[in-house]
Amino acid sequence: MAKKPKIGVFKLTGCAGCQMEIFRMEDEFLDLIKLFDISYWKMAKRDNDDKDLDIALIEGGISTPWEIEEIKCIRKNTKFLVAFGDCAIGGCIPSIRNWIPQMESEEIVYPDPSKICSTKVHGIGEYVKVDAELKGCPPHRKTILELLKSALLKIRPRLRQHPVCVECKFQGNACLITSNKLPCMGPVISGGCGAICPTLGRICEGCFGPMSNPNASALANIFRDIGLNDEDIKRKFRKYSGMSPEFRLEAGH
Ligand code: SF4
Ligand code: SF4
Ligand code: SF4
Incomplete structure (x- = not known):
């Protein structure tokens, strides 16, 4: 039997809503588990392996120096990297804070901002090469399925461009x-x-x-x-x- 493609699902700065959308694929979820080896997904499983991934779905943008290192590391270990949702593509809702000074936003949120080390919020494409974007906050289940199906068939996903x-x-x-x-x-x-x-x-x-x-x-x-x-x-x-x-x-x- 052919080896199943290895998938990792990662969370950076986001609300976890994109990952929840995978859980919401109730009719297809069992088939996905049969077809893919979900080797890294901390929200869903205890034992995780992030090495030699065929596909990585990245939820969330970059808002700390550690996340910059993390996304570079994931990129090295992944053949096909997907910006999974608007936060990963361009920062989305968390990026609203980019419009006021960094210090001011930290002072609004945290009682003691001296412990906080954050950056402006950007999509992952600012730091690494991205192979595909799944738009949406969160992406629609149908587009997630389209991307995964295309990955299995090794064809380009048909993602909508119209308004x-x-x-x-x-x-x-x-x-x-x-x-x-x-x-x-x-x-x-x-x-x-x-x-x-x-x-x-x-x-x-x-x-x-x-x-x-x-x-x-x-x-x-x-x-x-x-x-x-x-x-x-x-x-x-x-x-x-x-x-x-x-x-x-x-x-x-
Ligand atoms: S119409 Fe669609 S794209 Fe527009 S806000 Fe509603 S869900 Fe989002
Ligand atoms: S794109 Fe939307 S649903 Fe996904 S992590 Fe960001 S805020 Fe949450
Ligand atoms: S047709 Fe009008 S109501 Fe419908 S999405 Fe476009 S602008 Fe909005």
């Missing part, structure tokens, strides 16, 4: 921007969630990160037209992906 708006139209929704003048991020955000929020009557907040080649400045102008001020607009672009090259300008870099 949330396309999925929103497939759902038959009236547009919240044009109908209700609400500041929906859908036109610049990567699809993959099935437009969950607009389908429930709520604006897209942007949790899947920038789509391929988004026109962020045009959306910022639309937000201005419907009454948002410059600070509101910056906050919207900072929320999940303010460090991304696609949104940096609108986020206020």
Whole structure:
């Protein structure tokens, strides 16, 4: 029998929600265990081996000097490194603190910041080569399966590049921007969630990160037209992906 691919699941600075999404693949989880050797996953098992991995799923961004060393070490031991979720791709929610001085953010959170040694929050791609990105906060189960299936078949995963708006139209929704003048991020955000929020009557907040080649400045102008001020607009672009090259300008870099 062919050797099963070895997978490691690692957590850096994130909330563990991406790992929980793997647990939520209830219908497929037993098959995954049959097909893959999950050799490192501290959230799920006691004995862990992080050597000679075929695939590493990295949840979380980098926010300490130790994590910089850790991601370099994982990279050395891994053939195919995946930025698993928005924190690993670009820092996501934890990166909001990059917009105020480092010392100030530490003083807000910790009673004695002298014991804290943290850095600005960045995605893992700032420090190591990344082979694939699974967008989302957290990524949708279907995209995790697509990536793992492609790894087994040794083909390129088919991950969506179109905006949330396309999925929103497939759902038959009236547009919240044009109908209700609400500041929906859908036109610049990567699809993959099935437009969950607009389908429930709520604006897209942007949790899947920038789509391929988004026109962020045009959306910022639309937000201005419907009454948002410059600070509101910056906050919207900072929320999940303010460090991304696609949104940096609108986020206020
Ligand atoms: S991407 Fe979202 S769900 Fe995943 S670790 Fe970061 S904050 Fe949590
Ligand atoms: S509601 Fe949002 S996601 Fe849906 S079409 Fe309008 S802008 Fe796009
Ligand atoms: S609609 Fe937007 S905020 Fe809601 S899950 Fe999808 S990408 Fe995230």
